[in-house]
Amino acid sequence: MSTFKAIWNCMFSPRLIKIYGNRDPQENVYQPGTIEKWGDTVINSLFVIWKIGVYTSPFLVGILYQRGYFESDSWVTFTRLVTSVGVILIVSYCCRGMSRAQNPNYMKFLNTLENARKDNINAKKELKSYDYEFFAWPIDFTVTEKTQILGKRNLKDKSVRQSIIKDITSIPLKIIAYLAIHTFGIRLIYPGTIGFLKAILEPSLLQGRSRLVDVLKGERFKLHTADGNDIDSIFIDKRNVSANGNILVICCEGNAGFYEVGIAMTPIEADYSVIGWNHPGFGESTGRPYPSQEQNAIDAVVQFAINKLKFKIENIVFFGWSIGGYSSSWAAMTYPECKGIILDATFDDILPLAINYMPAWWEPIVNIAIREQINLNVTEQLLQYPGPISLIRRTEDEVICLQEGNISSNRGNVLLIKLLQHRYPFILKDAQVSLLQEYLALTGNCQDDITSKHGVDVHKCESLIQSYVSEYSKSYPMNIGEDFSTTERNQLTLFLAKRYLKDLKATHCINLPIEMFQLPWDTPIEEGFVLT
Incomplete structure (x- = not known):
């Protein structure tokens, strides 16, 4: 590759960030030359200024107009400013290209990238050891x-x-x-x-x-x-x-x-x-x-x-x-x-x-x-x-609550209620929805008190659903509960709420603990199952 062509290619090629595989993590970071670093800094700074200018343009235009910057004399000054910025940008690209062309690590990366684009299998594998600007990354799928x-x-x-x-x-x-x-x-x-x-x-x-x-x-x-x-x-x-x-x-x-x-x-x-x-x-x-x-x-x-x-x-x-x-x-x-x-x-x-x-x-x-x-x-x-669906509710969530500190306003509550109403329409009547809303307005031991008050028997509830699924299917909405008493509907409502929803004492952005990550509950179909 000729020197001029190498410089030209390096001017617009992607920024190399890391080289994976070295034992010393410090050696992984690509070290650009001083001139390349200066050129990158100028180019990136101008890009950030441009982005900020785009976001604030409605305000900037109004301020500039009020101060008379749209008059003929001001346009001359503005044109000179744009020309100066353009010259600085061109010089920065040239400096970056010359510095990269003299860096053996960068040139090795650039050659690998060019070979990978030609569907060279070995080059594609080697390219995975580099971290660089994503726009130049070959499409994988x-x-x-x-x-x-x-x-x-x-x-x-x-x-x-x-x-x-x-x-x-x-x-x-x-x-x-x-x-x-x-x-x-x-x-x-x-x-x-x-x-x-x-x-x-x-x-x-x-x-x-x-x-x-x-x-x-x-x-x-x-x-x-x-x-x-x-x-x-x-x-x-x-x-x-x-x-x-x-x-x-x-x-x-x-x-x-x-x-x-x-x-x-x-x-x-x-x-x-x-x-x-x-x-x-x-x-x-x-x-x-x-x-x-x-x-x-x-x-x-x-x-x-x-x-x-x-x-x-x-x-x-x-x-x-x-x-x-x-x-x-x-x-x-x-x-x-x-x-x-x-x-x-x-x-x-x-x-x-x-x-x-x-x-x-x-x-x-x-x-x-x-x-x-x-x-x-x-x-x-x-x-x-x-x-199968599993919902996790943050009890101190400050983002999806309509009223901060009021867990009853958490929009995850509405999601659970609508989901259970759709899947189990004969269980969740109006009375059971009110019970569920009361349950969701509480946390921890207070919820346990409600389940105890209504005598929720986990084994019995599982057996009722298992019996229905084994005789019919797991397709939704289920017709289970048509002939149930109010007590049975209440018990199943609370049972299903516990199966579908898990509470986590945390705010919105705390990482989910590993013990909270569990596959959703599902009722297995067992042929010949009989409710006892």
Whole structure:
């Protein structure tokens, strides 16, 4: 490679971050030359300034206009400023390219990357030992028309579609709602998409990713979705290593969570095989976390697990935390044969939370914005999943409670009630819903007092459900309870609440303890079972 060509390639090539495999962790970190480091610093600083300028542009334009910066003389000064910044940027790229071209470690990496792009198998394996900017990472898996099943069970809110036709007067509100969601709204709901937040968190994300790769032997993959996004993911393979290794847990992070420092550590420590992935627009993943892109992203992860990693869908568990309950519940609904779903600190529907956190006069706009642009309704999706479900409620949750410190306002309560009403409609009558609300307003020993008061016999309740399932099926909704007494309905309601919901004395963002990570409860079908 000629010197000029090498410099040119190095000017726009990815930043090398780490070289895995050395015994001394300090040697893993790539050490750029002084000139390369200076060039990177200038380029990254200008990028951050540009991002901040974009976010604050409505305010900046108003201030500049008031101070007369849009007059002819000011335009000359502005043009000179832009030209100066452009020259600095070009010089920075040139300095970076020359310094990289003289660094043997960087040139070895760049040659490996170029050979990997030519489908050189050995080069692709060697490339896994490098950590570098993700945009240059070769695609490991692409969702094709053959593998894609997206949309078969996608929810459509018909009432909203009909209201669009009927209510022409709401068009101005719809326009405002659309603009709000597609500017600052999506960032309020998913703050992990904010560019300078990534810059702040970069050292922590790098440290977490290094641990996953270096210590836990994780393998990083780029997944190309059906709508053209690239999803950054990591796979920890525990097959043939632990008893739980044949079960794959796919983790779905919260609205400011990243797989590098997120919920994946809990199932990893429990010795399950694990896939962690970043939402569209988070970390190195491209796109924005609108519902359709979220669906395409989790669909790509599942298809990758089935077609590339060769896991059976019956051995896949979806684990969602907070807003990750949307993507995980969509996946469970779309792949109903999966082993189960675990939802930690998840809400039933984002609309009540959005209305609660926004000014009261915004409510009409918020209602339209959520329902038409980002309708994260976990309940609707979860009710269409027929398999085992486990809910974890944080008793000190300050995020999904409408009233801080009031556990009865936790939206996870509503999710449980709607789920049990759907699955066991003849058990959860109005009286039992009131009892369940009373039970959910309490924690710990106070809940035990209620179950004792109503004489809940775990063995009897299990036998009643087992008898029904063995005679009929596990399909929902179940008709069990049609001829039950009020006492039996109360007992079964409390029994089911304990089976579906586990309480954790913690706030919203505390990592889930390993002992709390348990596969969802399920009633086995036993032929010939007779209630005694």
